[in-house]
Amino acid sequence: MGAWLEETAAARAEAGLRRTLRPREVGDPVVDLASNDYLGLARDPRVVGAGAAALRAWGAGSTGSRLVTGSTRLHHELEDALADFTGSPAALVFSSGYTANLGAVTALTGRGALVVSDVAAHASLVDAARLSRARVEVARATDPETVDRVLAAREETRAVVVVDGVDSVDGGVAPLAELHAVCRARGAVLLVDDAHGLGVRGDGGRGTLAEAGLAGAPDVVLTATLSKSLGSQGGVVLADRAVVEHLVDTARPFIFDTGLAPAAAGAALAALEIVRAEPERVAALHTAAATVAASARAAAPGIDVPAPTAAMVPVVLGDPAVAVAAAAACAEHGLRAGCFRPPSVPPGTSRLRLTARADLTADELALVDQVLHKVLGAALAR
Missing domain, CATH: 3.90.1150.10 (Aspartate Aminotransferase, domain 1)
Structure with a gap:
């Protein structure tokens, strides 16, 4: 193992691909164009204060999985607020955007289903597709014609097309209305990761689905993170209530993971209120x-x-x-x-x-x- 680790590390160094952790200091004076704090809310006193209040009220951790002791009243208030803001029927909060994608994709597919994954999909969507045990077709899912051909040729009854609403690297916006039309015609579900669209695109930052006129559509699932525009931490799946109930029953990253810390939930809720008001x-x-x-x-x-x-x-x-x-x-x-x-x-x-x-x-x-x-x-x- 040691020799293999040394060899692979040397190869990465030769290719210029070694990575280093560089801890930030309090009061770091640099101008930051590397973070995902898009709306500047991570250090907003109202957001920090709400997180501190939740910390004092509920403690440092949620103390268990959401199905045991990890669901506080704050989690449910946050879910209701997120669903209302995005125009979704229901919401389910996860401990991160990564686990939200893992939970949604794996619980909605499985053996006998097809996942059409965009070639530029976020790593969490890629990992979710691999773990789903469904057949996976990697395609340019931002091209409706390509998606239509893949869906038309499938033998599986169930299919889910996964795509980023906003590309995490270049910021391109997916043609969601056209993709949804293809998915609906072919009996597939469209799953949109709006990590970089929530708080950025759509009326008042309501996201790419709302911008495309698809908020609340029964055959669309929206995932997002609370760690970017909302300046906190955590993830969420927004969908039809039946989908959310299915995730509560079957999504392993929800069932077996400790619930989101109350401080993060309180901070995200305060940030969402600011986005709505400002x-x-x-x-x-x-x-x-x-x-x-x-x-x-x-x-x-x-x-x-x-x-x-x-x-x-x-x-x-x-x-x-x-x-x-x-x-x-x-x-x-x-x-x-x-x-x-x-x-x-x-x-x-x-x-x-x-x-x-x-x-x-x-x-x-x-x-x-x-x-x-x-x-x-x-x-x-x-």
Whole structure:
């Protein structure tokens, strides 16, 4: 085992794919364009205060699985609020967005079913498909014609098409209305992971399903995380009540996992109330993303930086070593930038992923512009 670990570590190092944990410090002064705190709520005093109040009221942990002692009144209030906000009939909160996807996909498929998984689906959806014991077809699920061909050729009675509402790397928005039309015509369920769409897309941040006019549709399942726009932690499945009841009975990541900590549930509930009351945060996020993209475009005219449709601004540099060096250079100048390399992205497309936030100030955006002009020019010259 030891020799194998050394060999694989050396191979990753040679390919520029070694990863290092870099702990943040309290009061870290850098401008952060790497986090998923899209609406700037993770440190909002109202959100932090609600989490602290839940901590004092319920304790540090939920003390058990949701089916034993892990369901507090707070969890149910959060589920009701999430369902109401997104226009869904019912909701079920999990301990993370990852486990929400594992629970939804595995419980709704299984042997004798088909999972059509997008080629760029998040790792949690990929793992869920593998664990489902269903037949899996990996296809470009953002292409309705491709999905239609796969569904038409199947022999299975049940089929679930899984896709990200907003791509986690480049921010592209899936054509959900067209995909749903195909799924409905072929008797399939559409499962949309809206981790990067909730709080970002749709009226007031209600997500990509609401934006597509599909909120509450009986043959659609929505999953999301509470750790991005809501600044907390946890995951949720939103669907028809019969689906939620089925998950309570059969979803192993729900049944056998300790429930979400009450502090996280309280913080997420407060964040959701803020999003509902302050929809201008969503508009501010998109303005900030457009500004960051304009800076990247001006700093690296040889790179195609598309107009952002969500929070993320991808700057593709190609070689992983170049991307790592660029991220390190950004940090030296006071800017934290996300760095994506294989297997997160295809070979040859390593990149900086700059993530905008609604609370970025004019001074912070000016620093972003200055740093990108210093760093990207040097990166392109390598």
